[in-house]
Amino acid sequence: MRRANRKNLDARRKTAARRRGRTNPGYIALPVLAAVLMGLVPAACSGSNDSSVASQLSRRQLRRSLRPYDGGPPVIPHAVAELGRHDCLACHEDGLDLGENGLAPQTPHPQNVNCRQCHLEQDSSVRLQTANSFQGHYNAGRGTRPYPGAPPTIPHSVHMRDNCLGCHGSLGGSPMRTPHPDRVNCRQCHVTLAAAIADFGKAVGAGSDDD
């Protein structure tokens, strides 16, 4: 199992892309190149906690590269061998800052205890025998604001994402960190935008009576 080189942001992104196996390298390299050309970011970047635009962008790319589509479970980007069920939570129950090596994000759904039912370890050395042209839907990831300074709407489904700080807290996986972690009743101000999330009430075939 090859561990990603986490010292270099660029390399880390490339490894994630390679693991993905089917992402055109241009997909990752181009924004970096563009960013470099625009002078927004030096060629060698610092760690995951830089709040600059490029760092936000890179965290988003990393986040996407681990998931088949928005809402899908991320793959496990590190070796786990056959750890018992308690071992995942050792790092992911509260989240862990691994410094240069990145972040072990807090799980947004601590009530689910069978981690490997949904999260897959990956062997990046595996050669794919057949290509796969699946392209997953990715959320734009930006809520709307009715006026500047208003709390943004939640642009994603909150299904299995009940623990907001799991992603938006300081030890979360989302590129977007809350600027006010002291306020904990998130959904008092942030509402899900009906048109922008999977409106399952309107889903084709879904009944309104529920059994």
Added chain:
Amino acid sequence: MKRDIPPVFQGRWVTPDWLREPELLSRRHFLERSAMVFSGVALAGLLPGCSPALERQVADNSDVTWTKGVCRFCGVGCGVMVGTHKGRVVALQGDAQNTVNRGLLCVKGYYSPEILYGQDRLLYPQIRKGGKLVRATWEEALGEVADRFQTVIRQHGPEAFAFYGSGQWTIPEGYAALKFMKAGIGSNHLEANARLCMASAVSGFLTTFGSDEPPGCYDDIDEANVFVLWGSNMAEMHPVLFSRITDRKAKQKWVKLVDLSVRQTRTTEHADLFISFRPNTDLALANSVAYCLVRDGKIDRDFLNKHIVFKRGKTQIGYGLEDATVFKDEPQKIAFEEYARFLEEYKPERVGRLCGIPVEQIEELAKLYGDPNTRVMSFWTMGVNQHTRGTWMNNLIYNIHFLTGKICKPGNTALSLTGQPSACGTVREVGTVANRLPADMVVTNPEHVKIAAGIWKVPAEKINTKPGWDAVEVFRALERGEIKAVWIQVTNPMQTLPNLKRYVEACRREETFVVVSEVYPTQTTEVADVVLPSALWVEKEGLYGNTERRTQYWPQMIDPPGQARSDVWQIVEVARRMGLGHLFEFPEVKEGKWSLERALYEEYRRFTLGTGKDVAEFEDLVRARGRRWPVVNGRETARRYVEGEDPYVPKGTGIKFYKNKQDDGRAVVWARPYEPPPEIPDQEYPFWLCTGRVLEHWHTGTLTRRVPELLRAVPEAVVEIHPEDAARLGVHEGERLRIKSRRGECVLKASINGRATPQPGLVFVPFFDESKLINLVTLDAYCPISKEPDYKKCAVRIEKI
């Protein structure tokens, strides 16, 4: 480490850069969009058939159409929301409102959109010419198929023709095949791969209850406080249901899980009691539990007097190793006292020695079942069903629940878990097996034949009343030359049949005409004379029926690729060319009111009405998250045989097993003995071989190994070996080993203390890897009652390479 959260300063918060500057924001967007444009264009260039409209990845959820559907994989039957955009599936989410899974899925479910998009998807029909598969048009292929079938039938009779389908068939597909064969061709050699996984459960149900399919349902998971798994690695095989169990354990510390298995698995990690019995001795273990219950008086006499008869049947019933095995049981009613005497042979001291387990474990298990305060739910699948005494083993588990009266009550039930998404809904309920008609009816009963003839509008004489061959026998008959042509749909027997070499050779012969409807190249398309490209999952309208009798519906959401067409269309087109098109002409379809799939379902439904297996109205299923039959007056049934829940139970009876008419509505406790398996490890072949599955791969891996994330998670099959055995043989992790039996061999890498650890003296190999055909090694012995092969036990030796 410096964090990017700005300080709160005197109640004012500091706006981070990226939120403050519009130019930065729009630049970021530009970067993202341009990345997508380039990736989309590049990708479109790489893969022909990829729509150029994908230059923009879907960025906004409002572009995605969400449709309610059902997972393509296991018998749990999770509800899903499928997200489509511009004719492609782009996302999936668990359906939070479906009571089966409440929004949770597992890896196969989450990655199922990707199964549609493997690069080597079959796009056009192919005919084998000069040893090679050559592209053909539908006209040519269908013409060839109909022609050859008609020739075989004309020259050798309808019984020279077989149809081998699948528990992954939708209900309309299975019903179309049934009508084609039984109303049209007049052949009962209609079988499905569910014979290889659920047949013992079916014969268990039929001999115990007089009717197939469980009395209980998933609701019982919320009520039980003891869960007993008999040879079932539920954490990997029915993960979402397993999560419902672990959820109960997390919330209520007194909930117990018992794991009875020859391997330590991910399931064992959660178990409070783990009993590792020797292979095949589960028969003795179950009887020993019954013995303890009777000995300690932990039995519900009242329940037994009211609802049970005791019987015994033939013993030493063989192993199906001879061709054309025919078995007829000779049931005899016995008194409870005789049953109690039968159990005397199964005292824990003796059974403990036989099973290789401490007596205390048997007593503890019996105590959990016998304690009047426990509500016990037993689960099982392949460990019990793929067993040369699989029917007996099913009977024995029900015995325990009957003796204690722990059945047909909330949380007290024995739930036979189904493997495939519609082994219940299609194969078992529609009756796509050698002797069946829909709704528990059989071809050998003239009354049932009359009903079928009436619905099908064919003369009763047209329906063949001689049961056909079971799955394994169909392929043996192909070998003998008795069956000359077979149509295989949605399954891969050239990888899944036990003692594989024999059957591959049979299919490869010149005289055998093999038609395969598939979505990807497989081991079976390798032997096909004609390959027909099929629609997969949401590329067609369909219905599935899961473990708990829940029929669920999904509409067609996207078009199949290339020239692929649904299996229903293929059957109808071949039927038309054989003069049987009238069987599939429905006025509602002609008038454009219904789809053909709906028409087939509606006709099938007519068989079920009034039988206690009534399926729901079509329009109800379109709206609802499935309905559990019997559905009468729109009301579904959670628990069968229970007054107030099951509308067929007569008032005042409380519980009535009304489907078992021959025993006056009583269920049967069968005295079934321990008998050894046909092949036991010896000097020359000193290890047990057990085969099975892993979470990440479905069946023969033809779908899941084309999903990059799933392939990277489990790239190949390995052989699990106990560390002591490994040390003794000098085997190290990853070393290539030859697993060899009297029938064949397979080379695999060793896995020591990996995901699971088998008991000493046993090795375990999953069968999903087409480059490691472990079924070349297995034995085609089966339960003579159910005809289901035993994939869990044969003798092998390990050779270092």
